[in-house]
Amino acid sequence: MKKLITTVISEADERAVNDSVAALKNGEIVALPTETVYGLAGDATNPESVALIYKAKGRPANNPLICHVSNMRMAQQLVHISPTAETLIRAFWPGPLTLVLPQREGNGIPEAVSAGLSTLAVRCPAQQTTRQIIEQLGHPIAAPSANPSGKLSPTCAEDVEEGLAGKVRLVIDGGSTQVGIESTIVGEMNGKLILLRPGSITADEIAEAAGQVVYDRDDDKITAPGQLASHYAPNALVQLNSTKKEAGSILIGFDKVEGDYNLSPSGNLSEAAHNLFKIIRKADKQNPKKIHISPIPQKGIGIAINDRLRRAAAPRETQ
Ligand code: TXA
Ligand code: MG
Numbered sequence: 313m314k315k316l317i318t319t320v321i322s323e324a325d326e327r328a329v330n331d332s333v334a335a336l337k338n339g340e341i342v343a344l345p346t347e348t349v350y351g352l353a354g355d356a357t358n359p360e361s362v363a364l365i366y367k368a369k370g371r372p373a374n375n376p377l378i379c380h381v382s383n384m385r386m387a388q389q390l391v392h393i394s395p396t397a398e399t400l401i402r403a404f405w406p407g408p409l410t411l412v413l414p415q416r417e418g419n420g421i422p423e424a425v426s427a428g429l430s431t432l433a434v435r436c437p438a439q440q441t442t443r444q445i446i447e448q449l450g451h452p453i454a455a456p457s458a459n460p461s462g463k464l465s466p467t468c469a470e471d472v473e474e475g476l477a478g479k480v481r482l483v484i485d486g487g488s489t490q491v492g493i494e495s496t497i498v499g500e501m502n503g504k505l506i507l508l509r510p511g512s513i514t515a516d517e518i519a520e521a522a523g524q525v526v527y528d529r530d531d532d533k534i535t536a537p538g539q540l541a542s543h544y545a546p547n548a549l550v551q552l553n554s555t556k557k558e559a560g561s562i563l564i565g566f567d568k569v570e571g572d573y574n575l576s577p578s579g580n581l582s583e584a585a586h587n588l589f590k591i592i593r594k595a596d597k598q599n600p601k602k603i604h605i606s607p608i609p610q611k612g613i614g615i616a617i618n619d620r621l622r623r624a625a626a627p628r629e630t631q
Contacts, residue, residue, distance in 0.1 A: 313367055313368070313479060315478040315479075316478055316479065316480065316481045317478075317481070318473060318476075318477045318478060318479075318480055318481065318482070318483060319481065319482050319483070320469055320473065320482075320483045320484075320485050321482065321483070321484055321485065322484075322485050323345060323441045323484050323485060323486040323487070328441060328484050329441060329444050329445055329448060330448075331482060332344065332353075332445045332482060332484060333445055333448045333449050335481055335482050336353065336354065336355050336361070336445070336449050336453065337355070337449065339354075339355065339358050339360050339361050339364075340354075340361070340364070340481050340482070341353060341354040341361060341364045341365055341368060341480055341481070342354075342480065342481065342482045342483070342484065343458040343466075343469070343472045343476065343480050343482070343483040343484065344439070344441075344442045344445065344453075344455065344484050344486075345439050345441070345442060345469075345484060345485070345486025345487070345489060346380075346437040346438070346439045346442055346455075346489065347407070347408055347437060347438040347439050347489060347490045347491050348408045348437075348489060348491045348492070348493060348494050348495050348511070348512075349457045349458070349465035349466055349467055349489055349491075349492070349493070349494055349589070350457065350458040350465075350466040350467070350468075350469070350471070350472050350483075350489065351380065351437075351442075351453075351455030351456065351457060351458055352365055352368060352369060352455055352456055352457070352458035352472075352476065352480065353365075353380070353442075353445075353453040353454070353455040354453065354454055354455075355449060355451050355453060355454075356377075356379045356380075356421055356422075356425055356451060356452040356453055356454035357420045357421060357422070357451045357452070358422075358451075359422040359424060361454070362377070362422055362424045362425055362454055363424065365377065365454060365455075365456065366424070368476060368479040368480060369456060369459070369460055369461045369476075370460055370461045371456065371461040372461070373424065373427060374427045374428075375427060375456075375461075376425065376426045376427040376429055376432075376433065377425050377426075377433070377454040377455065377456050378410050378433040378434070378435050378454070378455060378456065378495075379421065379425060379432055379433065379434050379435075379452040379453070379454055380434075380435055380436070380437055380442070380446060380452060380453045380454075380455050381434055381435070381436050381446060381452045382436065382443045382444075382446040382447040383405075383436060383443075383447075384398070384401050384402075384405065384436070386446070386452055387401070387411075387434045387436070389416065389419060390415065390416060390419045390421060390432055390434060390452060391411075391413035391414060391415055391416060391419075391431075391432050391434055392413060392414045392415075392416060393413060394413075394500060394503075396500060396503075396505065396522050396524065397411055397413055397500055399521060399522055399523075400498070400518065400521060400522055401436075403521040404513055404518075404521070405435075405436040406436045406437060406438045406443060407436070407437075407438050407513065408435075408437075408438070408491055408494075408495040408496060408511055408512050408513055409435065409495060409496050409498065409511075409513050409518075410433050410434065410435040410495045410496065410497040410498070410509075411433070411434055411435070411497075411498055411499070411500070412431045412432070412433045412497060412498070412499035412500070412508060413431060413432065413434065413499075413500060414430060414431055414432075415430060415431060415432045419432075421452075425454050431499065433497065434452075435495055438490075439486060441484065441486065442484075442486075457494060458472045458475070458476060458480070459471070459472075459475045459476070460475045460476065462544075462545055463475060463544075463545065464544050464545075464546060464589045464592060464593055464624075465493070465494055465544065465589055466589075467488055467489045467492050467586075467589050467590050468485075468487065468488050468489070468590070469483050469484075469485035469486070469487075471589075471593065488586075488590070489586075490586065491511075491512045491582075491585060491586065492585045492586035492587065492588055492589060492590070493511060493512065493585045493588060493589070493613075493616055493617065493620060494509065494511060495509075495511050495512075495513075496509065496510060496511030496512065496513040496514070496515075496518070496616070497509035497511070498518055498526065499529075504525075504527055505518065505519075505522060505524060505525070505526045505527065506526070506527045506528075506529050507526050507527065507528055507529060508529050509616075509619070510615045510616040510619045511613075511616045512582070512585060512613050512616060514612055514613065514615065514616075515528075515615075544589075544620050544623045544624050545623070545624055545626075545628060546592050546593070546595070546596035546603060546624060547596050547599070548562075548595070548596050548599070548600050548601070548602060548603045549601075549602045549603070549625075550592075550602070550603050550605065550621070550624045550625040551602055551603070551604045551605070551625065552605055552607075552621055552622070552625050553605075553606075553607045554604035554605060554606060555569050555606060555607070556604070557572075557602070557604045558601065558602065558604075559601075560600060560601040560602075561600050561601045561602040561603065561604055562595040562598060562600040562602075562603050562604065563604045563605075563606070564591055564592070564595060564603060564604065564605045564606060565577075565606045566579065566584055566605075566606040566607070566608055567579035567606075569606035569607075571604075571606060572595070573591045573594065573595060575587050575588060575591060575606075575608075581608070581609070581611075581612050581613040581614045581617065582613055584608065584613075584614075584617055585613045585616065585617055588617055588620065589620075592624065605621055605625075608621065
């Protein structure tokens with residue numbers, strides 16, 4: 313891959329939108345902030361841009377991408393939106409909810425985006441600048457998290473540069489992302505709602521808004537490699553549910569477990585999600601023997617935090 317000069321522009325800079333749109337129209341890929349993590353964006357209707365995304369990330373071709381739209385109308389052109397899906401969209405968009413829905417035939421999305429699946433993941437991000445870029449481009453953008461495949465998702469522009477400098481032409485710096493972990497993903501299959509990835513919008517909140525049960529996905533059946541056990545891996549080995557550490561290791565605390573770092577000294581799970589990847593990255597940079605992480609309550613956003621932590625701690629054979 314030809315090495316690119318990576319330019320960083322602040323989201324507040326008036327060139328941010330125009331330069332991003334120009335680059336996307338030109339078939340280039342751009343890293344954009346969202347409320348969850350930074351995305352590596354390309355025009356979802358351009359097969360060459362989509363190929364560039366997979367290449368820059370080193371992402372396996374069978375791991376589909378999320379199409380980001382600026383509103384429900386744009387999503388309607390891509391997928392069939394059932395009444396239940398519409399209820400969820402009205403409740404949670406723009407925001408960190410991705411819906412996996414049946415594709416419309418002839419929607420102009422190259423097969424590579426959905427890795428050949430009959431469904432497509434759609435999401436409308438809360439980050440206003442990013443929505444404006446999509447609106448002005450007039451096409452959805454395909455955007456996975458802007459990290460090399462298998463590594464931690466980036467929550468600031470510096471994280472993007474660290475992983476992808478030379479592989480992306482433009483990074484829009486929107487500061488530290490608000491949520492800090494990736495969107496909740498829900499699929500609708502035969503009228504059933506299935507939680508494919510937990511996030512800051514919880515399964516309980518989705519069930520309440522939809523007025524129906526949300527099922528857990530069958531852990532034995534991997535439908536997309538993002539769901540492989542080992543993902544979000546730092547370099548150091550990770551040990552969960554620790555309240556103490558060994559010599560040469562780092563302890564990441566939560567609440568009363570103090571640690572070398574603390575995800576949230578007041579025990580606030582949203583704050584812990586916001587800090588999660590940032591603190592794991594910081595700890596990893598010190599090349600510790602191990603990263604120990606304190607127990608996180610399995611409730612609310614804690615469910616999504618524990619999902620990411622389990623993957624960070626999983627055996628690495630799948631990498
Ligand atoms: O918060 C987010 O969702 C971020 C920001 C950038 O929007 N994006 C993100 O994308 O996390 P990515 O590519 O890192 O994760 C998307 C996940 C992957 O696990 C992928 O396998 C799954 O979504 N996915 C995409 N399309 C799918 C489909 N049609 N069926 C099932 N899973 C799908
Ligand atoms: Mg990712």
